[in-house]
Amino acid sequence: MNFNETSIATKFSQDITNLGVDIQPQYTHYLFDSLFMAASDFLGIVKSREVKTALVIADLKGNFRFAAQVGYHKNENEEIPGNWSFEFTFNESDIGKDVKIYNSTDTQFLRVLATSAKDLHNFRYASPELVPDVLVLIIDTLKSWLDLNAVEGEEKTIELPGFFTASVAIENGEKIFSITPDGNLKRLVKGDSELE
Amino acid sequence: MEKSKIGDKIYDVITPEEYNQNKESLNLTFTAIKDEGTQMVYPIRGKNDDRPGIYMNGLINIIKEPEDGDPEYSIDNIINFDDAKSLKEVIEKQSELKNMERIILTNPDNIFIPRIGENDSPEMIGLKKAVIAKHIDLDKYSARFGNNYSNDKRLFNDDTITMSKLKTMFQALDIKATLIIEDKDYSVPNPIGEQIFVELAGGTLNE
Numbered sequence: 001m002n003f004n005e006t007s008i009a010t011k012f013s014q015d016i017t018n019l020g021v022d023i024q025p026q027y028t029h030y031l032f033d034s035l036f037m038a039a040s041d042f043l044g045i046v047k048s049r050e051v052k053t054a055l056v057i058a059d060l061k062g063n064f065r066f067a068a069q070v071g072y073h074k075n076e077n078e079e080i081p082g083n084w085s086f087e088f089t090f091n092e093s094d095i096g097k098d099v100k101i102y103n104s105t106d107t108q109f110l111r112v113l114a115t116s117a118k119d120l121h122n123f124r125y126a127s128p129e130l131v132p133d134v135l136v137l138i139i140d141t142l143k144s145w146l147d148l149n150a151v152e153g154e155e156k157t158i159e160l161p162g163f164f165t166a167s168v169a170i171e172n173g174e175k176i177f178s179i180t181p182d183g184n185l186k187r188l189v190k191g192d193s194e195l196e
Numbered sequence: 197m198e199k200s201k202i203g204d205k206i207y208d209v210i211t212p213e214e215y216n217q218n219k220e221s222l223n224l225t226f227t228a229i230k231d232e233g234t235q236m237v238y239p240i241r242g243k244n245d246d247r248p249g250i251y252m253n254g255l256i257n258i259i260k261e262p263e264d265g266d267p268e269y270s271i272d273n274i275i276n277f278d279d280a281k282s283l284k285e286v287i288e289k290q291s292e293l294k295n296m297e298r299i300i301l302t303n304p305d306n307i308f309i310p311r312i313g314e315n316d317s318p319e320m321i322g323l324k325k326a327v328i329a330k331h332i333d334l335d336k337y338s339a340r341f342g343n344n345y346s347n348d349k350r351l352f353n354d355d356t357i358t359m360s361k362l363k364t365m366f367q368a369l370d371i372k373a374t375l376i377i378e379d380k381d382y383s384v385p386n387p388i389g390e391q392i393f394v395e396l397a398g399g400t401l402n403e
Binding site: 016021022023024027030031117118121122123124125126127130134 | 212216233252253254255256257258259260261
């Protein structure tokens with residue numbers, strides 16, 4: 001299902017009022033677009049061949065919500081360049097050990113987010129201090145929709161074209177959530193190198 | 197204080213930070229936000245507008261860029277009173293601002309002609325006749341009225357007006373008004389014996 005056909009925009013615009021601000025539903029996707037673009041752009045800047053690098057979104061108490069991570073995989077034949085992998089996840093356990101972690105409250109990331117907002121839709125946050133909470137709400141709204149729409153024996157999928165595909169399936173009674181970045185974002189992260 | 201003429205309005209130009217600190221007290225109709233990054237000035241626009249500027253949508257502000265980098269929107273078009281180094285410079289900048297306002301006021305888009313009704317009080321008839329004679333677009337004077345412009349404009353639908361509002365109108369519209377107090381005729385008991393002239397309004401609000 002396309003993002004625009006879901007109730008996510010309406011739900012987000014309702015829930016954001018708890019932060020004392022509002023936004024019309026038709027602009028909600030601006031926030032989603034810019035977050036996933038910025039996460040990719042940021043990791044493209046800070047990635048390292050030596051260590052996996054992740055951008056983590058967590059609430060103010062540190063409860064994990066989402067991560068984007070990029071890693072470099074050397075080729076066994078050292079004469080051939082290795083590959084970059086780029087993933088999104090809702091699961092904290094997907095972040096391995098020895099990963100260089102940046103939080104979404106990182107000043108450098110927030111600058112990249114502001115640039116993405118401007119480049120994509122020419123907007124800026126009216127209250128920059130709310131951005132960390134807004135990012136958490138973006139992920140919570142997305143995951144909540146998946147959670148509510150999960151059906152036994154069927155995979156439910158949302159696509160925000162150009163940015164991500166997220167899905168939920170029920171396996172052995174347990175809801176399995178996943179999210180994968182669009183090919184455009186993968187190319188953004190990899191720069192001049194190759195992705196898996 | 198920074199000012200900039202964009203279209204048919206003169207705007208107070210402020211930074212995004214100044215907007216966030218003072219948004220409750222600003223007259224948004226005449227406020228523009230400057231962006232040091234793009235070197236542009238964006239007037240704050242209402243929801244039903246579609247001109248270039250900045251559209252406040254609660255959580256986010258969306259910018260609509262002017263076509264072809266219209267120089268009116270450039271940060272170079274700002275008159276900055278804060279960087280005036282002498283009284284002479286301040287006067288020059290004020291003069292520049294006055295000229296900008298004159299251009300706006302003397303280029304009417306929609307001439308305002310209030311209807312004079314048979315029940316209009318004499319002071320209301322005087323005001324309406326003066327406005328008709330000026331042949332003006334009242335909306336272009338809206339900055340002179342401040343936040344209360346819409347209410348003040350509606351007063352032209354009434355058949356009477358208070359002295360206080362009459363003075364506000366005269367001042368906003370560059371009308372000099374003088375009240376002459378004198379004896380009704382020569383035969384009244386206890387005559388004043390002279391004419392008393394009282395200037396009710398004599399210039400613009402900015403003076």
